[in-house]
Amino acid sequence: MVDSVTLALTAGEPAGIGPELCLQLATEPRQEGIVVVASMELLAARAKHLGLTVELVPWEPGQEAVTAAGQLSVYPVAGLASDLPGQLDAGNSRYVLDTLTVAAKGCLDGTFDGMVTAPVHKGVINEAGIAFSGHTEFLQELCGVERVVMMLATEELRVALVTTHLPLKDVSAAITPERLTQVTRILAADLKKFFAIAQPRILVAGLNPHAGEGGHLGREELDVIEPTLASLREEGLDLVGPLPADTLFTPHWLDQADAALAMYHDQGLPVLKFQGFGRAVNITLGLPIVRTSVDHGTALDLAGTGRADAGSLHTAIRVGAHMARSLRAHRSGDTA
Incomplete structure (x- = not known):
């Protein structure tokens, strides 16, 4: 079994900390292939705002993702309306959902081995007139499954x-x-x-x-x-x-x-978050694809400050990669 996996990483709400968490990944070499599904302009603007030097490498299906420090593979998605940290813009809502669609469909067709999601802002998406109750329900509908489970x-x-x-x-x-x-x-x-x-x-x-x-x-x-x-x-x-x-x-x-x-919800999750908040991962079970997410929200007050902690994102990537390898072994019948 080949160990290498490629994960799609959606950058989430443009005004939140998701874009800078993605950029933080480029501060060191990576073992996994990570492709950020986002606006190239958004990532470039946030990197400039934070004083980060990151080479954003456009990525297309079939290419290998870059893993060297200072570089980040990006699957460009158009439609961004604004990129100001901390300032929500309902005009970005369709773009945000497009990043999720690109990542999920890429998982379904085998382009990606799994997807990791940075946080979105449900309220501003609904303000744009788009009924949206969360990543989980969105992916459930897109993948056409009857029941999903939050873990x-x-x-x-x-x-x-x-x-x-x-x-x-x-x-x-x-x-x-x-x-x-x-x-x-x-x-x-x-x-x-x-x-x-x-x-x-x-x-x-x-x-x-x-x-x-x-x-x-x-x-x-x-x-x-x-x-x-x-x-x-x-x-x-x-x-x-x-x-x-x-x-x-x-x-x-x-x-x-x-x-x-x-x-x-509050019977089980307070225990888990007390035990490991900041290094926990949200997993959607019941899908035909791998999906993990951070355990926190958009943190608009931290956006653009450089103080956002990427601990949960690192955990989501590690767990997502493990799940992708296990799924590959399961499908091949290799349970060793």
């Missing part, structure tokens, strides 16, 4: 979510046998496909305190979660739970598992 990870911990951006009052109704089954199957399958884990062991959190305490603190565990997990175990999935979320995230359980499955 955040550090080098030591993986946490996937059954529900994502829902008000807390709506979570219980959203945890149905069908949804829990789909999400758990995707998580187990993609841990095999993208992380080369032959038989993933997954810890599953209950919804209620003490996992419902036998029905005294809620019946979701008894009526939905436990029966669904029992059915999935009959398919061969290695699932532990439902476990109380306040003790699931302890070494006693985590040392024996490959991932944790939380019922809702």
Whole structure:
């Protein structure tokens, strides 16, 4: 199996820190082939603003990406309206979505081995009259899949979510046998496909305190979660739970598992972000392509200051490259 991979890196919101995080990659040699999908003019303007000397090398499919310090391969995308750091412009919205489309289609047709995304600003895209709820949903539609799963990870911990951006009052109704089954199957399958884990062991959190305490603190565990997990175990999935979320995230359980499955956003992610904020990565499972992202937002207040930390981007690239290699081995039948 050839180890080299080429990842598309979208630069995200032009007014945010994404462009300068991309430029920071050129300060040292890179092991992976990185192609920044962005406006050449935007990157040049931000480099000049920050006093960085970076040679921007136009890239076309079939070429090798440059990896030397001081150079950065760029797949040019037109349509940029403005490039001022910290100042949102709805006129850039179509351009931002075009970068995502170019990268994703490049992954689908084999031009790229995976894609890494810098943060976008959902609000300004919607202000432009374009309905947009986030990278995840955009890529789900573009790739034509029914269900995707959000998973955040550090080098030591993986946490996937059954529900994502829902008000807390709506979570219980959203945890149905069908949804829990789909999400758990995707998580187990993609841990095999993208992380080369032959038989993933997954810890599953209950919804209620003490996992419902036998029905005294809620019946979701008894009526939905436990029966669904029992059915999935009959398919061969290695699932532990439902476990109380306040003790699931302890070494006693985590040392024996490959991932944790939380019922809702703020049940699992505060633990992961406390454990590794700034070096975590957001992963979209359920897609036919590799997609990772940074674990932070556009940080408009830091844009153009040179103080943005590229730690999460480096993690997203490392994890994306690992996933791409695992996917390649999975497709070739090489599981060694």
